[in-house]
């Protein structure tokens with residue numbers, strides 16, 4: 747896809763994140779690959795909902811050096827670089843501060859993807875990385891063990907990281923998880939505890955149905 751279209755898609759996703767309350771003010775950062783060795787990323791300190799396509803920063807995906815764009819790249823650029831370096835299949839990364847998912851990490855409650863079939867099928871395991879100081883090398887180090895095998899990671903006391911084949915897909919994965927977190931929260935209110943996960947048998951049936959659907 748042409749760089750101009752990618753800039754437009756990234757900005758659309760940023761507005762959506764702000765409109766849905768998944769980030770506040772200048773929080774969060776979004777990036778996508780451009781060709782084999784470049785990426786676009788949101789600039790530092792700017793309100794996500796107010797970004798224009800030309801505000802995005804074009805960087806080298808290996809070194810993180812700025813190729814084009816005014817101002818600095820996001821302070822979490824190292825986290826994005828690490829994902830692209832470890833996962834050639836990933837085209838876009840969304841880091842946000844979704845309130846309920848983040849609250850789960852504060853309460854010390856792991857996100858159990860095995861509870862809701864749609865989440866299990868479309869995203870799979872969602873681990874929580876231990877707390878790390880935002881904006882430092884500690885953060886990519888904390889998420890590093892999970893990148894190769896997951897499409898979504900929660901970061902303790904901080905927020906979420908979702909990966910995708912496009913900014914739109916990474917954003918939809920985040921929306922789906924935050925929506926699921928609401929469902930789990932309501933269940934907890936109703937019965938005073940978290941719902942039980944699907945059985946091993948039901949999960950195996952889901953995986954089998956998914957395998958058949960994708961090979962049909």
Ligand SMILES: [Zn+2]
Nearest residue numbers: 774880904905
């Ligand atoms: Zn953050």
